[in-house]
Structures are given as C-alpha cells and as structure tokens.
Amino acid sequence: MFDAFGAFAAGAELHLVPPALNLLPGALADFIRASALTQWFSVPSVLIYLAKVDAVRLDDFPALRRLLWCGDVLPPPVLRYWMTRLPRVRSTNLYGPTETTVASSYYTIPRCPDEDTAAVPIGAACEGEHLLVLDGDLRPVPPGQVGELYVSGVGLSPGYWRDPDRTRAAFLPPPGHSDSGERMYRTGDLARLGDDGLVYFLGRADSQVKSRGYRIELGEIETWLHTLGGLTESAIVAVATGGFEGATICCAYVPAAGVEVTARSLQKELAARVPAYMLPSRWLAFDALPKNANGKIDRPRLRQEFERTVRPGTASAAVRSEGP
16 A cells, blocks of 8 residues: 555555544654554654643654655654654655545655754655646646646545536646646646755645735745744735735744744844845744644644734734634
8 A cells, every 4th residue: 555655565564543542742753662563654743742742752652664644744953853753764744635535745854954944855656647737727737836737646535425517626737737637726726846856835825815915925925924933833824904905914833842032033033035025024833733634734723812912013923822
C-alpha cells in the first residue's frame, strides 16, 4: 500500500489512534509508545499541539519508522522540532484534496532543515497521478513562476454527488485532450515548480485580496510568517471593511512556550521580509488556533474573532484560548 512513497512497508503495523487521545498530548504520546506504532499518519494540527506542549522526548517512539502528515501546512519550526526529536524516523509531507482521494503527491525530507526559512515542497506526484501548474489560460507556467495547481490521473473522484454543474466547473479536460475523456481537477491552490523539479505549495488562489490599493496574496504573507521564530501556529485572514481601503489584513498567532512574543515584535520581524502594504494591521494571540472537524485551521471562525473583538487600527489584543 502506498508504494509510490514507501509509506507502508510489507507487514508494517497500522494503528488507529482513538480520537479522544488527540485532546491529551501526554496520553497520545504514551499510546504511540505502548502500541509500538510503526507508521503514523497525522494532521498537522496534532503535531503542532504536541510540539507546543513539548510532549515528545529526544529519540522517542523507538518502534516508529515513518511519520506522515497531510491536510494543512506544517510550519517549518514544528517540522524541525519533530525531526530533531525523532532523528531515526522518516518524515514525509503529503498533499492532496478530498477530490483526489486523497494523497496526490509526496516528499520525504532527507534531513532536518538547518533553519526555519527552508521551503518544504509537496514534492512529486504519486504513481498514476500528475501535477500540473497552469496559468489562467491553462498553459504550463515556467519553473519559478506562480500558477494554479491541477491534479490528473487515477486518484480523481467521479465528481460531486448530484451536482453536475459544480463537477463540470472543477473537473476539466487537460490541455490538448478535450476529446479524450481525460480529466484534471482544479484544486484552487497556488503553486510553483522549482528548479529541482518538485512542486511547492504557496497558498489558496482565492485568498487574494485587495487592500490599500494593492492586490495581496494572503498565502504569501503566511509563508513568511511561518519563518519567524517564537511561534507554533499562525494564520492570515482578511476582514472586509466596506471602505476605500478594502480588506483589512489580520494575523492570528500562537506564541511558543516560554517565548515572549508581541504583535509589535512580530510586525517588526515581518517588515524585514515583506513590503509595508502586506503587513497585517490587526493581531490576535491565541493559546491554540481554532480547528474545524477535519483538523484544519478554522479560518471563518478566525475572521469572526477579528470582526468581533478587534477595533480597526489596533495592533494587538487579548489572548484567546482555544482547544487543541
């Protein structure tokens, strides 16, 4: 199973983690040790939370051979935490929307990154699948340029249940194959092809907003935010103001344990990496970012928090407590 990236060797054991343990980091770590777990496929939010409370010992989980994650971006500082704690374990980043059932690409990280600014690719397509980075006219973009990511191949689902219009809009014929019956899925994600031949995820195509007269890609801000030290989680959302300035850029963040982080210090660090017009003007500190039922960051809820709790022009606000 999953021979394309070697996730599960023949005879390897696969254990399902009881959902309740996700809420108890110590109990989850104990479960992995006691069950001699050999392969662990996780959502990033669980890995982030375990790292936040430092629940993993150096060279922990002696039976574990492979750690895989999928469903959201794993911030580089958290990746370095896990690869430092588990130097013997192979770490694999997976990518794939539900419509491509589910992992479409993989990248096994060869060694622990030296710094938090290291970009981690989503890698190469799994066997029988293809990743295409295309422009608005469905033409391949050159390496290094940003395009929208499409997936084709054996993993595609038939479409949306009893929703032919939505299916036609999302599942398209590949360029030059309009009569072949082949299809590709429009992910709505932005990506680029690196000079190394690997694909890099850059954020959502629909996260582009207009603020202060500039068109801004929120995912680009978030990518730079992930490189800042002292954070375990962070997310960028936009709140509509209805005025001339357009959308207001907002930052939600979770300080690392024992690290003093303020909105002002984060803004100063971020200002060294992005233009002034891309800097968030609203900030909220959380104990943990809210998650939806799939374990992903609940961005609609974050927008509601900013709309409800922060006045325009404020640079910081009270800490918000959320569950893991």
